[in-house]
Amino acid sequence: MTAPSTSRAYRLLAWEQPPALVEVPAPVAGPGQVVVRVAACGLCHSDLAMMAMPAAIGDGLGWQIPFTLGHESGGWVHEVGEDVDGFAVGDPVAVASPASCGRCRWCRAGQENACASGLVGRGYGRDGGLADLLLVDDLRSLLPTGGLDPALAAPLTDAGATSYHAVRRILPRLRDDGTVVVLGVGGLGGFMVQILRALSPARIVAVDPDPGRRALAQRYGADAVLDGVRAGTGRELGALLGPDGADAVLDVVGIDDTIACGVRALAPGGAFGLVGAAGGTLRKPWYGTLPRDGELFTFQGSDLADARAVLELAAAGRLAVDVVRFPLDEAADAYAALAAGGLEGRLIVEP
Ligand SMILES: [Zn+2]
Ligand SMILES: [Zn+2]
Incomplete structure (x- = not known):
């Protein structure tokens, strides 16, 4: 058992050094704050x-090191500070990690993902959730889970909300009788397939080189799957889509090949969303090679409305959260498993 005055935390202690599990003083809820x-x-x-x-990069972002890693947290309210309304000890909650000021023009419009405060967040630049206890100093970030197990709510705050955001962006271009293509159906892409299935009757095509992920995508509601992305995928995708093409493509990989293949697959008026951060490029003269009347959009994380919406979908049983569990004292092994890849589910670490 951990002594109540300390919290175990998996921390980045110095740049370019492996993180370590250490004991830190337990956080205390000040006025307007909650400890989870x-x-x-x-x-x-x-x-x-x-x-x-x-x-140089971490310092340039204004991050304070050391800090506790982990930006997808769920748990129960443990301590409530003064002047906190609406939360009581024991409530199941999820925590949105990016800081947001609530006052700038982006926050006022519900675009917290554009708030300048978001460059520092719980788990990147200040203490995150790979710990027994987590201080939440802005109640905007504390989201009720609506009866959902808070351990399953955790990955929804980032992976789930980011996927929801991407789907929300392309939905206006996706017709009920149309087709949407998801390129890469790992963690995020798997959530996207499920969210698309919940929100649209359109045909879903999932493309991934991993047979296990393709099978999972079908279980999540994909109507067709394709082995890829590699040379030849564009042609196979074209044959599968037929002359109408795709109303929308979400590229969760983001290499040259996926971008080229995705843009080529679009119907007139279609939307291509670049989510994958692999750093690929698109070089095309716009006339004759890009979809007519189309839309190419870039992408940044999620806002609080996305996180709430995806938690609601899961609480209603319309979104499965498949996880692989590790205990906190095996956090290093969990990261090694993440780096090795091939996992069929989101990795979660449980204190
Ligand atoms: Zn703001
Ligand atoms: Zn993340």
């Missing part, structure tokens, strides 16, 4: 990038 007892924290590939990040 963590049920689970999801692991994200961006954590691996943080562990390898050079000091």
Whole structure:
């Protein structure tokens, strides 16, 4: 048992050094603050990038090191500070990690993902959820789980909400009798297939080189799957789509090949959303090669409305959260498993 005055935390102690599980003083809820007892924290590939990040970049982002990793947290309200309404000890909650000020023009419009405060968040630049206890100092970020197990709610705050955001962007272009293509159906792409299935009757085509992921995508509601993306996928996709093409493509990979293949598959008026951060490029003269009347959009995380909506879908049983569980004292092994890949489910670490 952990002594009540301390919390175990998996922390990045110095740049370019492996993180370590250490004991830290337990956070205390000040006025307007809540301490959450963590049920689970999801692991994200961006954590691996943080562990390898050079000091110049981390410092440039204004991050305070050391900090506790983990930006997909769920748990139960453990302590409530003064002047906190609407939350009581024991409530199941999820925590949105990006900070948002609530006052700037982006926050006022519900675009918290554009708030300048979001460059620092719980788990990147300040203490996150890979710990027994997590301090939430802005109640905007505390989201009721609506009866959903908070351990399953954890990965929805980032992976789920990000996927919801992407689907929300293309929905206006997706007709009920149309087709949407998801390129890459790992963690995010799997959520996208499920969210699309819940929100649209359109045909869903899932493209992935991994047979296990393709099978999972079919279980999640994909109508057709294709082995890819590689040379030849564009042609196979074209044959599958027929002359109408795709109303929308979500590219969760983002290499040259997926971008080219996705853009080529679009119907007139179609939308291509670039979500994958692999750094691919598109070089096309716009006339004659890009979809007529089409839309290409870029992408950044999610806002609080996305997180609430995706939690609601899961609480209503319309979105499955498949997880692979590790205990907190095996966090290093969990990250090694994440780096090795091939997991069929979101990795969560449970204190
Ligand atoms: Zn993430
Ligand atoms: Zn703001």
